[in-house]
Amino acid sequence: MEETISLRELFAVLRKRLWLIVLITIIAATVSGVVSFFVLTPVYESKTQILVNQAKNDQQLYNTQTVQTNVQLINTYNDIITSPAILDKVVKELKMDKSAQSLSGQIQVTSAQDSQVAQIVVQDTSAKRAAQIANTTASVFQKQVPKLMNVDNVKVLSKATLGESASPIKPQPLLNIAIAIVVGLMVGIGLSFLLEYLDNTLKTEQDIENILELPVIGVVTNIKEVPKPTNVSRPDVAARVPQRGETYGS
Numbered sequence: 001m002e003e004t005i006s007l008r009e010l011f012a013v014l015r016k017r018l019w020l021i022v023l024i025t026i027i028a029a030t031v032s033g034v035v036s037f038f039v040l041t042p043v044y045e046s047k048t049q050i051l052v053n054q055a056k057n058d059q060q061l062y063n064t065q066t067v068q069t070n071v072q073l074i075n076t077y078n079d080i081i082t083s084p085a086i087l088d089k090v091v092k093e094l095k096m097d098k099s100a101q102s103l104s105g106q107i108q109v110t111s112a113q114d115s116q117v118a119q120i121v122v123q124d125t126s127a128k129r130a131a132q133i134a135n136t137t138a139s140v141f142q143k144q145v146p147k148l149m150n151v152d153n154v155k156v157l158s159k160a161t162l163g164e165s166a167s168p169i170k171p172q173p174l175l176n177i178a179i180a181i182v183v184g185l186m187v188g189i190g191l192s193f194l195l196e197y198l199d200n201t202l203k204t205e206q207d208i209e210n211i212l213e214l215p216v217i218g219v220v221t222n223i224k225e226v227p228k229p230t231n232v233s234r235p236d237v238a239a240r241v242p243q244r245g246e247t248y249g250s
Contacts, residue, residue: 013192013193013196014189014192016192016196017188017191017192017195017196020188020191020192020195021185021188021189021192022188023188024184024187024188024191025181025184025185025188026184027184028180028181028183028184028187029177029180029181029184031180032173032176032177032179032180033173033176033177033180035176036171036172036173036176036177037173040170040171041125042125042168042170042171043123043124043125043168043169043170043171044123044124044125044126044127044130044166044167044168044169045121045122045123045130045169046121046122046124046127046130046131046133046134046160046162047119047120047121047122047134047160048119048120048134048135048137048138048156048158048159048160049117049118049119049120049156049157049158050117050118050119050120050138050141050142050154050155050156050157051116051117051118051154051155051156051157052073052074052077052116052117052118052153052154053116053153053154053155073153074111074115074116074118076149077109077118077141077145077154078109078111078118080141080145080148080149081107081109081118081120081137081141082104082107082109083100083104084100084101085144085148086137086140086141086144087100087103087104087107087137088100089140089144090103090133090136090137090140091103093136093140094132094133094136103133106122106123106124106130106133107120107121107122107133107137108120108121108122108123109121117157120134120137120138121134122134122137122160123169127162127166127168128162130160131160131161131162134159134160135159135160138156138159139156141154142154142155142156
């Protein structure tokens with residue numbers, strides 16, 4: 001029974017502060033939508049793939065050890081791709097006004113487990129520039145690998161292309177608004193319980209019975225408007241004050 005009453009009180013608090021919860025949720029969703037659509041700069045993503053493969057001659061065939069060696073080389077190549085030795089040339093070739101260190105923050109090199117294929121992922125505020133950076137990085141890396149490691153075993157599988165309707169990967173307005181709604185609900189509910197906890201006033205007779213555990217004998221209602229008394233005088237019976245020397249009979 002105590003649990004039922006407790007749940008009933010919780011729902012009563014939520015119903016009492018429902019306007020506050022709804023208001024905070026609407027404000028949070030509105031702010032998130034405005035920021036996502038009009039404030040945050042869209043970021044586009046472009047990808048290119050490279051294949052790490054040892055060159056074979058007429059007497060050398062692929063085996064498990066060869067593939068494993070190539071897979072291990074990918075981890076080394078991942079570090080080389082984002083190094084100044086490669087990115088300095090990318091910046092120079094694209095005539096970009098930024099450093100290699102700044103550019104490395106836009107580039108991510110990934111590879112699947114036990115795969116000889118590495119993927120160069122570039123994020124930029126321009127879809128066209130993101131594709132150019134990805135393709136140039138792959139091209140420069142392919143040219144510089146023989147000089148850096150004395151091997152020629154990198155091939156570009158697919159180049160980054162610019163689609164007709166490139167869409168940004170972030171921000172995601174709908175996702176941001178959904179998160180803002182959830183956060184707004186949590187904040188509104190938490191604030192409602194906080195205000196209810198800080199409110200120690202007695203407003204109804206039920207509060208007296210529940211908190212003070214005293215029976216309510218009577219309730220004094222609040223009369224908003226009290227009708228004013230009206231004086232009705234009859235015109236045929238007018239009160240006349242007798243003059244000096246006159247009596248009521250005369």
